[in-house]
Amino acid sequence: MRNLTCALLLICTHCFGQKKEIQNIASIVSIERLKKNLYYLASEQLEGRVMGSKGDTLASEYIINCFKENHLAAPYNNGTSYFQTVNSYRKNLLQSQLIIGEKKYENWNGWGFGMRSVESVLLDNIPVVFAGYGIENSLYNDFANIDVKGKAVLLLTGQPQDSTGIYLLSGTKQAAIISSYQNVLRDKGASLILLYNNRFAAESSIQQKSAFQAVYKIPFLQNNNLPVIMLSEERANELLAHSDKSIKSLARDITKTLRPQSFVVNNTVSCHIKIDITEEKAPNVIGVINGSDSTAGCIILSAHHDHLGKDGNTIYYGAVDNASGTVAIMEIAMLMNKAVEKGFRPKRTIIFASYTGEEKGLLGSYHFSTNPLFPVEKTHAVLNIDMMGRVDTFYTGKRADSNYAYILVIDSLNRGLRKALFTANEKLGKLKLDTYYEQPQFMQRRLMGSDQYPFYLKGVPFIRIDCGFSKDYHQPTDTPDKINYELLSDQIKLAFLTTWNIAND
């Protein structure tokens, strides 16, 4: 009994000493080094680091140098390489034409589509039907008297509302949650969706502004959706020209009667979209600190290093997004190595993952999740860092305390992730941990919006830490001079200590 107490006392003193030592290590985060690394990654020379570019390669070589300096193990090519090649499939638009009656229109001349969601389409002279909002429901059914099989279906956006703005299906001013028109129309065998968008001009200008960005196939999205073409009011009315109706009069009739107005439009449409696919390669950078217990599995500390590249001579520097997260994992690699050198090796193996292709649809992280170093069941948790060190639009000038970090934790296997995070923060005593984005209305977008998502799909618990959105988000003005390096440093210390906690729990 006595001996046991002594032994316990010894273990506890050791734990306490270790915790103190790890906290001391956290304090060596260097603002000067963070600046140096961030200014390089977000420099003109790296040209916005778009996936597969020279800038992407230079960034990955820079990260590798840091991993080497800090004695991270290289997991590929018999321990000689940190590169994991990601194969991606680029979509190239070769042709796009919409033919209404006799008139031919090129893409964005009153119609358009998102390259991400559309594949090649070749439809000639197919009949057109108008089917309201594309809803099939016990209260309201746009398909009761109409067959859409093999047809192009002209739709309005939204749900039926009365003249006071109350939605018919929910009875409130909030739209009801119903199954998407795409699913309904696919099940009914329609061939094409022609969606009238009353904000066509604004939407098309946003889409055309981002047209410099190449689009890739997204491997985790199902591609069995019907093609959706967006139409301006003018094109929608051309389709309706042989009836005595306009797209707005149809919308008004539904509002007035709260009844479907579906009918067969006396017109045909042809749609030719030709997309070919080319294969490209780009680098993930993966480094490893081996844990002391080879049976305890691994944790993945991740950030993406790619960004949007450049549009002509305009560079999208991507300082916050996500040079900041990249320098964070580089700094944590240095801190972890310091801990190992002082005799504190983490129990679990820590995999440092710097992904490419996040901006193109989580391509690097998806690839790593399907070609991992450890089996997914042995992956204890993911800690993903995407954007740090800026004060976002909510906190700027509105909230007194701008020492904060947004967190999103999904710990489906009860691995104590939230506790690990809050305990780390208590020790550092610096940041307000803001759970704003854990609210159900934001959760899904947040979850899908960064590299934790492919692992979440495989059931791996995760923590995401970030600083939220500033007005420079995805703009050429996201530059390194705008980073708050004190805040970045505090957020990195938090990520380091949290990583330590989940690697040792």
Ligand SMILES: [Zn+2]
């Ligand atoms: Zn981004």
